[in-house]
Amino acid sequence: MIWDRRNECLGREEIDQLQLERLQSALNRVYRNVSFYKKRFDRLGILPDEIQTLQDLAQFPLTLKEDLRESYPYGMFALPLREVVRIHSSSGVTGKPTVTGYTKNDLHHWSQLTARVLSAGGVTKDDVVQITFKYGLFTGAFGLHQGAELIGASVIPMSTGNTRKQVVIMQDYKTTALISTPSYALLLARHMEKEKIDPKSLSLKLGLFGAEPCPESMRREIEERLFITATDNYGVSEVMGPGVSAECEQRNGLHLNEDHFIPEIIDPVTGDVLPEGSKGELVFTAVQREAMPLIRYRTRDMTTLRKERCGCGRTLIRMDKIYGRSDDMLIIGGVNVFPSQIESVLMEIEGVEPHYQLVVDREENLDTLTIMVELGEQTFSDEVKKLQGLEKKISKNIKEFLGVSAKVQLVEPKTIARSEGKAKRVIDNRKY
């Protein structure tokens, strides 16, 4: 179902016109009310009024996560704190947190946008929605919670953890839609297998996944193990939270709510705007936010935007699933490689665990890539010949899909270090 037919099915010219008007207004608001932007625009000698077309946006400077950190906590707010009714922030694991504020109107828009996401994923007022994101400063749980209530679904605010109880609630309360990270969905499936609970005995039929990448292979696995239809959705805490983009039933990209977030694709190295259909880093201008409009915010997420019409009737531009982070990008022998792409290749191969480490070296001016891949317990006991075959297969698939040559080294189960936070996926020994 399309939640907001009027705004999700606009003609291209109408969208462009709407974006331009909202952009002009947002640029004026930040210039008047946010000293960070005023200083920047003044330094470059650009005035918000000079913007005549959407392409003119490219003249304005990019906003980085570091800029938000330096403005901690309220420096990026365009309104006084008394207008702000909600505050969320990032965890701040890797530095100062980034804070984002919402006015009443922002919350209203946010609910509308997550209602679009949930409707695209198949949720209706007849559904019982179990939310397993953490309720707290993180935007995921509250954002989708509001949207689900707006639709009229019955919402179970479970928050994270306690897998046993999550499943009991699912059984007793007859949950029909699960909202979680894709990896948590797999954890639930594993738990049910261990406890001999048949997923088919549940009322579950939909899974809406976000907060981390969900490659196609992972989606398939979740669907097969939980007997549900899974859709992917995408959010950025700094620009809003969930509600930025989501898959429809066609599942050929995520419809981006571009009436609120104007997307651009840039070259992550030069910062130049790339033509439509190019792979690059996603940048957003949040034109409708009152408390915290952001101009050209670098998400660091790599994707492609597509304008072709979708079979569902929505006209909103679509983005491909995120295939990596621009700050993770490795350039190996001139080819751009993302650890997530290697992970996708590995996940397609049976007997291989998604635990790996990439070692990059430079020998006689040539870049070399070694992929250490962990084996599952069963595969590890196989005979040497079989293992050699597996090494060859991984190497061949990497070459075929990513265009780089790699040496593959299979290692014993559980030998690659795990850490609580981000796994150390890459060891780059090259001297620049």
Ligand SMILES: [Zn+2]
């Ligand atoms: Zn669609």
